[in-house]
Amino acid sequence: MDRRRIADRVAAQVVSLGGIGVVLAVFFIAFYLIKEAAPLAADPEYGGDPIRIEAPVGLVGGAEKFTDASWRLFEDGRLQLHDLRTGAQLEELEPLGLAEGETVILAELSVDQAQVRFATSAGRIGILSLSFVTSFEGGVANADTRRQAFGELSTFWFVEEAQEAVPVAIDAVLGDAEARTNAWMVAAYADGRVALTRGQPRYNALEDATTWRMRSQEITLDAAPACVVLFERGRFLVTAADQVYGYEPADKFAELTLLGQVAAPGGEVRVAHELIGRGSAIVGTEDGTISRWLLQPVQEQPIAPILLQEYEVRVPGVFAILPSARERVFLARGPEQALVGQGTSGVSLTTFELDADIAWMNIAPREDYLIFARTGGAFEAVPLDLGFPEVTSSALFSKLTYEGLPEPAYTWQSTGGSDEYEPKISLVPLIIGTIKGTIWALLPSIPLAVAGALYCARFLRGRSRETIKPFVELLAGIPSVILGFVGGLYLAPALQDRLLALFLLPLVLAVATMGLGAFWARMPLRRRKTLHEGTAVFALVPLYLVLGAIVLWLSPSIELAIFDASFSRWAVAYFDIPYEQKNAVVVGLAMGFAVTPLIFTLAEDAYRNVPQTLADASLALGATPWQTALRVIEPPARPGVIAAIMLGLGRAVGETMIVLMATGGTAITDWNPLQGFRALSANLATELPEAPKGDSLYRTLFLSSLLLFSLTFVINTLAEVIRVRGRKDL
Amino acid sequence: MTESVVTDVPSDTRSQPTTELGRIAADSASRRSKLELSEMVIRSEKLNFFYDQTAQALFEVDINVPRGQVVAFIGPSGCGKSTFLRTINRMNDTIPGTRVEGMVQLDDQDIYSPDVDVVELRRRVGMVFQRPNPFPMSIYDNIAFGPRLHTKMTKAQTDELVERCLRGAALWDETHDRLKSSALALSGGQQQRLCIARALANDPEVLLLDEPCSALDPNSTAKIEDLIFELRGSYTIVIVTHNMQQAARVSDRTAFFLKGKLIEEGNTTEIFTRPKHKETESYITGRFG
Incomplete structure (x- = not known):
């Protein structure tokens, strides 16, 4: 072959190589974008090797954020901490200081899983704040040497004196003395009374101490209340039979005003729980209908309870709502299955089948495990992958009513000032x-x-x-x-x-x-x-x-x-x-x-x-x-x-x-x-x-x-x- | 092309200079009907043409074109015959920097006078170019293009006009069943006849053909020449050609241009048998060109 033909061939090869290279580059870019975006479509799932220990179950409990240890609160006020790797009991405390014969009759985990609100058989109501201290054995910091212990545990009492009446439902939120925000508690009683208690912080500079000034207002409903959910500034939803009422404290806390009353879909309300940020609540009713509620002004109407949406999937016999601590996702738990639902867009993501012997369960603080307490006295953490539940097609492309916004809108506001911010990703x-x-x-x-x-x-x-x-x-x-x-x-x-x-x-x-x-x-x-x-x-x-x-x-x-x-x-x-x-x-x-x-x-x-x-x-x-x-x-x-x-x-x-x-x-x-x-x-x-x-x-x-x-x-x-x-x- | 025509003519046949071409011219003339040399359609006097300040392309050209006849312009490349042709419909206006001196008349009207409407002039003087240049539209729309510029026509009128022009250009039989298909699908010869038909659609008095067959094969050329024969009488036709046999075959009169000057103009048979000028004789015998 002579030189001209070689040059010709080389040139042709180089040109076609360049062309193919460009096409490949375009394909690579497309592939890369798809690869990074594709996990959005994955459904939540759980399964795999569980971490399992034998331990008493208690009333309520959970795992700390590393899922190294599990804690449980018992009827008699004891609080236990067990190591999840060895099964050994690490600590047992009695932080509530209950009186002789007094028991915890009601205990509910807060959304961030750092508090337990509870009521006792003496009618006393408070919030137990949990904290954990992480240390490392032998000065080497890794997962194996990590040890958990209870940190400072404190109890904030809304009702410290013993009462005759015992609440059937409570919701409570701590105040912040430094930020001068109030503590709020709402309790419902079997006789129809619903009491809202406000704790105002009073800082005494001489003693460098804060006292809380408690005031209460109450109303009486015609029917026996079943569930209460606190929103911001003392506003709350209370349910009785199939009715959902919204109230707010008015006139400088001189009275409680009815904001509105709406019938819940699906009959008698069985369960209600706030989602992260206390901007919305999830309600479950008799026939298994799960719905999402707001208590805010919408479309130039005054503040009122708003039934925003019903979830497509029903959970017959629903008796617990277990919210995630990180985002607006929850499990609506029935006896055999649990719906994984998304708050903002109201989408039913998937359904988990559940065993029959579960005493209580929740989503671990980091969403990486499902925590099960089995009636037989066992405690399990099963790996969980929720995927990216907040990114749904309706969150991306539909007009949605967001917490705190006056009307349905297409909104992009992906991040906000706090972790509790509701991402708007339209x-x-x-x-x-x-x-x-x-x-x-x-x-x-x-x-x-x-x-x-x-x-x-x-x-x-x-x-x-x-x-x-x-x-x-x-x-x-x-x-x-x-x-x-x-x-x-x-x-x-x-x-x-x-x-x-x-x-x-x-x-x-x-x-x-x-x-x-x-x-x-x-x-x-x-x-x-x-x-x-x-x-x-x-x-x-x-x-x-x-x-x-x-x-x-x-x-x-x-x-x-x-x-x-x-x-x-x-x-x-x-x-x-x-x-x-x-x-x-x-x-x-x-x-x-x-x-x-x-x-x-x-x-x-x-x-x-x-x-x-x-x-x-x-x-x-x-x-x-x-x-x-x-x-x-x-x-x-x-x-x-x-x-x-x-x-x-x-x-x-x-x-x-x-x-x-x-x-x-x-x-x-x-x-x-x-x-x-x-x-x-x-x-x-x-x-x-x-x-x-x-x-x-x-x-x-x-x-x-x-x-x-x-x-x-x-x-x-x-x-x-x-x-x-x-x-x-x- | 010119050379090939005359190679067999001996260079020393000055007494009978153009036997071959002369015979063709005489033969063709005998088959044509006689036309009265009645009036002159195109008349130029002392026409000078400049492409810019320095390049003069035409020098003092005086020529008369009689109505209804076919006049062939011959001459070597760059002799100004095409330039002269393009002054007749002022197509040279489209070239920036050109200038005209002297006079060109169409029907006794100076076409370079300020009150002449170029659009109307070009409607009256149709032109067909060297290369077939049908518009990239249907055959029908090609024909209707010119008339639609000037008048509003009904569908029936247009249909009638299209048929008449295609028949006039001897293209109807080949195209009547595909009038709506693209003109670009036609063969080169058909395209050129379409261009002639398109020019006829404006109902012009004069038809300028600028080397219409130079891009065509002999067969198509023959058809165009037949067509010119048909159109003679109805239209005054000026044809620029390099092919002297063609000039001899189709034209009544022939004009010979050299270096921007009109050397000789006269009856085609005369020119090809007894040219008066030595340059004409040299050119048609193939001494240069």
Whole structure:
């Protein structure tokens, strides 16, 4: 083989290798995005080798967060701690200090599993706070040397004196002396009484001690109450038979006001429990219907109990609600099975089959185990994988009523101030933001770029044509971060001051252009010859500059004279539309600098590629240049122009820095161009660096990036298909 | 092409210079009906044409084209024959920087006067180009393109016009069953006849053919020549050609251009048998070109 043939072959191989490499890279990226997002779809499951020890079961109990040890509270007030690896008893205490013969009759674990609220046979009610101390044997810190012991245990009494009546249901929450928040307790009694107790912290600086001032109010229901759930600020739900009542303390705690009364679906209420954050409650009724409730104002109604949704799956004989300590997920436990339900989106995730001999169970604090206490005196921790229960399709794409928000909304607000924050992960506002940004970028760009391309390719001649194109292409090379900050820091405030000019400029310039055109047509042919067709357009440039300057100079005076000094403020007041300084129009203008040159240069190629012979034929048939352009040049170039627009669309959809820097970044679902938005791309840029790797936000962001990837991939592929199809026809 | 035509002509046959071409011309002329040399449709006087300040392409061209006849422009490449052709429908206007001096008249009207409507001029003067250039649309829409620019027509009128033009261009039989299919699917010769039909649709007085057969095979060329024969009389036809046999076969009159000057113009048979100028004789005998 001679050298030329070898070189030929090598070149061919290198080129095809490069091509295959690109395709592989695209596939790899898609694969990677799918791989990171795929676990979102997994169902919760449990099983595998349990940790099992023999130990007495008690009334209530659990495991500390490492699941090294299990604790249980007994009827007689004893608290035991057992090592889960050896089965040995580590400690036994009596933290409640019960009187002789007094027993615990009611004990319930708080959502964070750090407290037990309880009532005794003497009618006393309190909260036992648990804490654990972790130490390491032999000074080596690893899982094997880790040892657990009880830390400080304290009891906060709401009702310290013995009473005659014994509550049938209680709910209580501790106050915080430092933050000066109140402690609250609500207790229901068999005779229909429901008592709300408030503990107010009183700090005594001399003694450096806090005393709690207790006050109570009570009401009496017609029927015997069954369950109580405390919400914020002493508001609570109480159920009696199939009715759910909402109450709040009013008039400086002088009385309790009924907020509303709603019938629960499925008959008599059997069980009710708060979810993390005390923003919503899960209620289970006689026929196994599980429902989620809020106690908040919705859709301009006053605060009232709201039945938000019923879960699709029923749990016959439901008798316990076991919430997760980490997120809005719960187990609704019946005798044979438990529903795993999700709070925010109201989705029934899956059902767990349960053994018959379970005394009590709960989800371990870290959601990594299911803790079972078996009636035979055994204690088990079975590995649990909940997956990413908060990311459901309805959480991503449906309008939801969130805790504390006045009405159902598409909301993206992935993180909040505390661990109890309800993540709002609707992708809808981001998708709307992306579409909105794209529309406002393309709206001015498409006509400008396409008409400019047609003019440049078919009307301009000689040198001016050869000069303009590279200059426009130079524009395309401006880094988008520069466009972004110029848009955000200069354009946005400038536009607010001269919003009127934005409306006036296109109008004035269009009129001026047409006026000049009419004037030009009236000019004698000999005059026109001096400025040849095609170069005459440059006469517009000084006209535009002068008119632009005049409009910009005059617009403040006009605003002052007609629009109360500020057109933007006037428009806001007059049309009742909110105005945001960094809005979609700013983005449209800034992104125009990125998108217009791209569309222009590709469309110009498409128009120029139409053979001159066709134009000649048309002109020779007596068509005017415009008729030629529109009837002969445009149709064969159309696929190419559409492809150019599609590529511009792809660019606008994926554009990040401009939409990040030139918008306020609020994830709203509002098409108003004078408000900002948050696009998928900008959202990724903001949140992905801060999302903990592997958690649900991280994977949700990967899902949104997969969406963005597919969107641009489809658009670009479509553009290419259209372009290739069109080329065949020419 | 020119060379191949005349290679068998001996270089020293000055007394009988163009036996072959002369015979063809005389033969063709005998088969044509006689036309009255009544009025001149196109008349140019002292026509100078400049592509820019320095490049002059035509020098003082005076020529008259009589109505209904076929006039062939011959001459070597770059002699200005196409340039002159394109001044007749002002297609040279589309080239930036060109300038015209002198006068070209169509029906006694100066076509370069300021009050001439170029659109109307080009409707009256149809043109067919060197390479077939049908629009990428259906055969039907190609034909209807010109008339639709100028008038509003009903469907029936358009149908009628399309048929008439296709028949006029001897293309109806081949295309009547696929009028709605793309014109690009036609063969080269058919495409060129379509271009002629398209030009006819405007009902022009003059038809300019700029080397219409240079991209076609002999068979298609023959059909175009037959068509020119058919159209003669109804239209005044000016054809630029490099093929002197073609000029001899199809034209009533022939004009010979050289270096931007019109050297000789006259009856085709005369030109090819008894050229008055030495340059003409040299060219048609293949001494240069």
